Amino acid sequence: MDREASMVDRQNQQRTEWLSSKVNRLKSLALDIEDESKAQAQGLLDDVGNDMDGVRGFLDGTMNRVNYMVRNGRQNRRFTCYVVLFVLGFLFVLYLLMARAWASTA
Numbered sequence: 001m002d003r004e005a006s007m008v009d010r011q012n013q014q015r016t017e018w019l020s021s022k023v024n025r026l027k028s029l030a031l032d033i034e035d036e037s038k039a040q041a042q043g044l045l046d047d048v049g050n051d052m053d054g055v056r057g058f059l060d061g062t063m064n065r066v067n068y069m070v071r072n073g074r075q076n077r078r079f080t081c082y083v084v085l086f087v088l089g090f091l092f093v094l095y096l097l098m099a100r101a102w103a104s105t106a
Contacts, residue, residue: 069080 066083069083
């Protein structure tokens with residue numbers, strides 16, 4: 001009886017060690033996955049930030065040109081009107097295309 005108990009204890013100890021090694025391996029893998037996902041997220045955020053800075057510079061330049069054009073007297077008012085109408089038309093067409101795309105997916 002004592003021999004069986006020690007044998008069962010030994011098997012339990014082996015299984016506990018085996019389970020402990022598996023748990024440690026899973027923990028290590030989980031930490032590696034966390035580190036990798038944080039690194040990728042940081043890289044993605046940096047890229048988005050750089051893209052937004054580029055867009056901001058582009059929009060600032062465009063707004064400066066539009067403001068210059070608007071301030072330059074009556075000769076450019078006709079051209080400004082055409083530009084505004086073109087932008088409104090483009091936005092309307094874009095709205096129609098998006099509405100059609102949403103309707104086809106619903």
